[in-house]
Amino acid sequence: MVTLPTSGESQQWVGQPLQRREDARFLRGTGRYTDDVPHAFALHAAFVRSPIAFGVIRSIDVRPALEIPGVIAVLTSADLGHATLTGFLDRDEFIKTAMPILANERVRFVGEPLAIVIATSRYIAEDAIEAVSYEIDEFDPIVAMDDAQRTPQPIHDEAPDGVLVDLRMFNDDELEEVLATSHVVVDETFRSGRLQAAPMEGRGCLAEWIDRDDQLVVTVSTQLPHQVRTGIAQALGLAERQVRVIVPDVGGGFGFKAVLGREEVAVAAAARILRRPVRWAEDRLESLTASFQGREQEYTVRAGFTEDGVLTGLAADIRCNIGAYSAFPFTCGLEPIMAATEFLGVYKVPRYASRSRGIASNKPPSNAYRGVSRPQIVMVMEGLMDRAADRLGIDRVEIRRRNTIRAEDFPYSGPNGITYEPGSYLEALELCAAQVEAAGWRQRCEEAAPGFIRGIGIANFSERNAYGTATMGLRRMPMTPGFEVAHLAMDASGDVTLTSGTCSAGQGHETTFAQIVADRLGIAPDRIQLRQGDTDLTSFGWGTFAGRSLVIGGGAAAVAARRLAVQLREVAAQLLSVDADDVELVNGHARVRGTGASISIDEIAKTVHFRSHLLTDREEYLLESHGSADPSGMFSNGCHAALVEIDAGTCAVQVLDYLVVEDCGVIVNPLVVDGQVRGGIAQGIGATLYEEASYSPDGQPLAGSFMSYLVPTAAEMPPISIHHLETPCYQTETGVKGMGEAGTIGAPAVILSALNDALRSRDAWLEHVPVTPADIQRLLALPTKMESS
Amino acid sequence: MKPARFDYHRASTTLEAVALIDDLGEEAKFIAGGQSLVPMMNFRLARPSALIDIMHIGDLDSIQRDGDALVVGALTRHRTLETSTDPTLMGGFALLPTAARWIGHTPIRTRGTIGGSLMHADASAEWCMMARLFNAQLRLEGPRGRRTVAADDWFQGMFSTAADFNELLVEIRFTTPRQCGALAEFSRRHGDFATAAVAVAFDVVDDRLCNVGIVIGGVEGVPVRAGEAETLLEGASVGAVDVDGAARSAAAGVAPMESEPREAAYRRHLVDTLTRRAIHDALATGVQ
Ligand SMILES: Cc1cc2nc3c(=O)[nH]c(=O)nc-3n(C[C@H](O)[C@H](O)[C@H](O)COP(=O)(O)OP(=O)(O)OC[C@H]3O[C@@H](n4cnc5c(N)ncnc54)[C@H](O)[C@@H]3O)c2cc1C
DSSP: OOOOOOTTOOOOSTTOOOOOTTHHHHHHTOOOBGGGSOOTTOEEEEEEEOSSSSEEEEEEEOHHHHTSTTEEEEEEGGGGTTOEEOOOOSSTTBOOOOEESSOOSEEOSTTOEEEEEEESSHHHHHHHHHHOEEEEEEOOOOOSTTHHHHOSSOSSTTOTTSEEEEEEEEOOTTHHHHHHTSSEEEEEEEEEOOBOOOOSSOOEEEEEEETTTTEEEEEEOOSOHHHHHHHHHHHHTOOGGGEEEEOOBOSOOTTTTSSBOHHHHHHHHHHHHHTSOEEEEOOHHHHHHSSOBBOOEEEEEEEEEOTTSOEEEEEEEEEEEEESSOOBTTOTTHHHHHHHHHTTTTBOOSOEEEEEEEEEOSSOOBOOOTTTTHHHHHHHHHHHHHHHHHHHTOOHHHHHHHHBOOGGGOSEEOTTSOEEOOOOHHHHHHHHHHHHHHTTHHHHHHTOOTTEEEEEEEEEEEEEEOOOHHHHGGGOOSSOOOOEEEEEEEOTTSOEEEEESOOOSSSOHHHHHHHHHHHHHTSOGGGEEEEESBTTTSOSOOOSOTTOIIIIIHHHHHHHHHHHHHHHHHHHHHHHTSOGGGEEEETTEEEETTTOOEEEHHHHHHHHHHOGGGOTTOSSOSEEEEEEEOOOOEEEEEEEEEEEEEETTTTEEEEEEEEEEEEOBSOSOHHHHHHHHHHHHHHHHIIIIIOOOOBOTTSOBSOOSTTTSOOOOGGGOOOEEEEEEOOOOTTSTTOBOOOTTHHHHHHHHHHHHHHHHHTTTBSOOOOEESOOHHHHHHHHHSOBHHHHO | OOOOOOEEEEOSSHHHHHHHHHHHOTTEEEESSOTTHHHHHHTTSOOOSEEEEOTTOGGGOOEEEETTEEEEETTOBHHHHHTOOOHHHHTTOTHHHHHHTTSSOHHHHHHOBHHHHHHHTOTTOHHHHHHHHTTOEEEEEETTEEEEEEHHHHEEETTEESOOTTOEEEEEEEOOOOSEEEEEEEOSSTTSOOSEEEEEEEEEETTEEEEEEEEEESSSSSOEEOHHHHHHHTTOBGGGOOHHHHHHHHHHHOOOSOOSHHHHHHHHHHHHHHHHHHHHHHHHHHHO
16 A cells, blocks of 8 residues: 555646647647658668468569669568567466567468568558569468368467467356356357557657667657567567667557557668668558457357346356467457456456457457457446346346445455455446436437437446556566656756656646646646656656556656655755745745745755755755556446437437446546547447458458548547546555546447347347448348237 | 559640540559549559649639530539539539538548549449439540540449540530439448439429439449339329339349348348438428
């Protein structure tokens, strides 16, 4: 347990809806992204990519490409010393497989890089791609998860059955008996389609070997500066010090950049081999079809309920199509582990057993995408609640109420081995249900025009986040993420530079971190500058993912700020000849309680730097501090409701209205929280109604541009009203819980729930996403329950 | 996603454009707004050896009346048509500005041209549908002079037209104004090409529908006319239009491109719905 902020310290900035400091540059187009970083001499890379999903490489002939004027080099796996990246978990249930930086011997998905071309322009590089010839003997590809059973040729020889990870973490000998004697057992299979996070800025990097520093400097669009450094250093046989990773503005990450791609390593290797700067910016085709995907999952579940709708037990068989390789560093175990561990959400489930597998296929590797498995498990849990409610004739809110973990249950320990700190699970449900009534949605359902059908959905869920080393250690990655270290330095003019190993992809860290520090130093947030994304500038850290930055990075910054505040008060005490305990930092001044004497913090800073001879009692020079944080991880929670309309004529679905109750502990900046919620819901709506990275049976990607990969636009977004609850979590000094993923997590469940409500007269349920108009048409064509009875 | 190498030429007259392409051969291509051609070049699905930029030809960007006919220059931007709502100019063709609004997004409409759209010949393109609906005559300028092709003969299959490589489309003459008209479209996402679209136009004489046209876009490889449904409506009295029958017949008459049965069934269902909606909307335009 950490110490709480001392009483009397005013919290004037945390909680304020400060405009994001970043917005001015983002909105004016003056941000600096990787491809904006100028370099007069950089060469351009492009990749020769496999047009075949699965096969053996017989030969690659790069010579014709080398004859094109402007082509500097074409490198294959051998030229890179057959370098690989291996993302693995140190556990028996995990089969370790390597991902070659450039395909070696086999190709395993369409788009897999066979060679890297380096040329004086991207145009010439793409010409050279066409000049490279190769022979590939094709195998039947494994596209759907069930294909693995009928294809003799395994994707990785190490895993003949195609299963790279097979987790049976939760067992219960009595579960079958409990299910057998339950009043009803809901037995269903749910599926979710393959997605791509589709950030505005795709991946990209610029690599240059600098002799003076004996360093490879890699500017890269990533969420994980230090892990990219480690991966590149390992793959290229360099010391960590010899790789410097710089991350400028990042135009969206969403987990898609919580990874090290083989392309970045290949570009770094080329820069090192050629001793010339090389840059690469992926195009949308590469981004959609040859980078990282996720979320293709299937859940076969059996849930027992009593006559009163109380859950008795749950058995789940979870399968994730993890694509061709295990991604570095989070591995192909990511989705299966998350799904199995956090399945039970906000509900009390007395007995639980699950098997959770990651199955290889001839598709791009999967990696984290905002929410990682939680959008699915919430969709499944809420789907089970809706079905049980229907079968038992219990109101949908009431059945959730009967199963939800309540205030008096905390700290609650579930059969998944997790202890939940306090949240507002029931309160969120009640508030959301009340808001649905207040907003008159039932009335609006009745008012649908002829040919239109409306329904209301509700989903109550939690979002685990800010996993520290204690929790991450259970996963058994060779590197265990979790802590953060922050540094603060106040300069001679009283401005503060804060560094953090977290790394914003556009979330507004510069604003929110400054709010936390400002309160503790008694200065305005605009005096505090956050520096991030440079492995030579910040302490080692774990980057940004899973709602960790403001909790852990911000928590570390709070500790550092508190320590710097002590220094400021001590200097002030010396200068004012009072006791440091009597000094408080308020409004840019160190003020003596009770007397009114004060000195400006600017003056203190100036004195410390320029007239340190006056400060005879100080052991240290300057104004610098550091702090760290490593919470075990926590659950924020929320409840969503949606009002949807089906147009029976076009079978289109429109989300008419959307309600959110959100509890992420102490809110540092409500604008940022609401923005995260809205953006997440947009992605959730995309996952539910529009987006799918679909493939033909021979493994060809069918969604290679935004004409076919349908990211929703502002026109598809409903109005969203957001209500806040605040249950602080003092695993760090700020009381903050993470909240970056909640919107994405809740939306599929709630929209599916609403669609099933709208279609309740039909004797069929939607149990998959994305839901297409053709799906709706099929259900509408079914007889209604009244017609068939 | 960078185009293959190409040469660039700029033509300032129709004759120059035609002479250039005749000279450069079949591998060369005209470029107008570039909104279809450039994406295809970036994917290297099109790899012209040379581009002949026709956007600087002065006299092909105009909308004029010639008696009943509305004559539109091939370089007229979608956006220009969208904002041409002057009833004296557009009388009988009020559906054209409405149709233009369905084309992509504003930036696309400010660059893309009607001629480019008809040459690209996407089956769901609004101008392709309008050309058939209003019996357009498409005027081509080629090395051997001028010729005119009727819209009904223009579309030769997916993305293919009656024009030869060395012919420049210069003018689109919409010949049959109609009092009533409507376009009903569906795309999953705002601004996308239509999954299916149905356009309807007719006159009302003595309370009866005549000169009925119904065109279906996006479902087959070319925009098609729903002949049977047209016949069904021809002569119907305004108060007793068999909307149901027309919609069913339009839906039954199409052969969707989708091979997947559920998708094909869905297209038919859409055609039914959109035909219904287009007829209703067209009737409503007559009421005003
Ligand atoms: C995101 C997006 C969405 C779109 N949505 C729609 C939509 O919903 N509906 C729709 O109809 N269109 C849509 N379009 C296409 C758009 O309307 C294009 O503008 C149009 O198809 C082509 O016109 P252009 O002037 O841009 O032609 P270009 O792209 O320059 O040329 C297209 C083809 O026509 C040839 N060509 C052009 N002009 C002539 C001429 N005068 N004579 C002979 N040949 C010529 C070219 O050689 C080329 O083969 C969309 C485009 C984009 C990028």
